[in-house]
Amino acid sequence: GEDVEQSLFLSVREGDSSVINCTYTDSSSTYLYWYKQEPGAGLQLLTYIFSNMDMKQDQRLTVLLNKKDKHLSLRIADTQTGDSAIYFCAEIPLFMTTDSWGKFQFGAGTQVVVTP
Amino acid sequence: DTEVTQTPKHLVMGMTNKKSLKCEQHMGHRAMYWYKQKAKKPPELMFVYSYEKLSINESVPSRFSPECPNSSLLNLHLHALQPEDSALYLCASSLLSTGRETQYFGPGTRLLVL
Numbered sequence: 001g002e003d004v005e006q007s008l009f010l011s012v013r014e015g016d017s018s019v020i021n022c023t024y025t026d027s028s029s030t031y032l033y034w035y036k037q038e039p040g041a042g043l044q045l046l047t048y049i050f051s052n053m054d055m056k057q058d059q060r061l062t063v064l065l066n067k068k069d070k071h072l073s074l075r076i077a078d079t080q081t082g083d084s085a086i087y088f089c090a091e092i093p094l095f096m097t098t099d100s101w102g103k104f105q106f107g108a109g110t111q112v113v114v115t116p
Numbered sequence: 117d118t119e120v121t122q123t124p125k126h127l128v129m130g131m132t133n134k135k136s137l138k139c140e141q142h143m144g145h146r147a148m149y150w151y152k153q154k155a156k157k158p159p160e161l162m163f164v165y166s167y168e169k170l171s172i173n174e175s176v177p178s179r180f181s182p183e184c185p186n187s188s189l190l191n192l193h194l195h196a197l198q199p200e201d202s203a204l205y206l207c208a209s210s211l212l213s214t215g216r217e218t219q220y221f222g223p224g225t226r227l228l229v230l
Contacts, residue, residue: 030146033218041161042120043208043221081215106158 004091006107013115018076020110022089032065033090034074037109039105043088052111076112084114119143120222122207128228131197137225139190146212148190149219150182153204154196165190166212197229 003025012018030051035043049056049063049072057061062075070116071087086109120141129135139148147166151159164171165184179201181193190207204226208219 031218035221040226042122042223045218045220048218086156104160104161109156109158111156 004089004105004107006089007089008108008110010103010112011111011115012079012112014081015077016079016082016103018074018112018114020074020076020081020087020089020112021109022072022074024089024091024105025071026091031092032063032072033092034063035088035090035106037086037088039085040053046087067087079112081114081116084112086111089107120207120209120220122205122225123216124220124225126224126226126228128230129189129194129197131199131230133197134193134195136194137192137205137207137227139192139209140188141209141220143209143220144187144211146187148184148209149208149210150180150190150192151206151208151221153213155177155204159206163192171211172196174217176218194227198226199229202227202229 005023007021009019010020021107023100029050031062034046036046047058047061047063049065054065058097059064064073074096088106088109092104123138127135149164150162151163153159156193162173162176168184168187179196183191204224206224207222208217
């Protein structure tokens with residue numbers, strides 16, 4: 001199974017806050033990422049958090065990290081229709097080695113649907 | 117500039133064809149990656165080049181052959197593909213320095229194998 005788990009679907013009303021959750025297993029991961037993918041497009045980097053932080057805010061985005069529980073969340077304030085997409089959390093090792101193959105891990109992705 | 121470009125955007129090929137996917141970045145990144153992504157699934161790492169040295173994912177079939185002519189360019193040569201290889205192929209790059217290894221993705225090439 002995957003080392004990074006996410007809920008698969010989230011429906012939210014326009015203007016409300018969205019919270020997307022992610023759990024990971026590798027406590028040695030130094031950076032954790034959130035990517036957004038719109039239909040037919042590549043992955044767009046949204047934000048990242050360093051493992052010695054517990055919170056990071058960037059405009060409408062707030063990332064919370066609970067390292068003890070290996071839980072990561074992304075909160076989108078004032079969700080807009082343009083936020084409808086699939087959101088992937090990912091753990092990527094600081095240094096890539098042949099032992100790190102399994103550590104290039106994306107979660108399954110959370111499909112966020114924003115309704116008017 | 118955080119742009120990774122990929123060509124072509126779409127590709128249809130038969131099982132006997134030979135084709136190549138191309139990826140380019142001019143951010144001075146020293147690591148480049150190929151991912152395969154099926155619909156509604158996360159990307160799966162295929163190959164990594166770091167400082168133009170290849171690391172292979174042993175599970176990737178030999179009908180996929182990567183090439184890194186220089187630190188800005190990455191190719192994926194395709195030969196004798198199967199219909200199940202139809203997917204979105206994503207290229208990414210990262211700086212490869214001490215510190216975060218943020219990967220920047222291209223828009224992808226959507227491949228259909230008939």
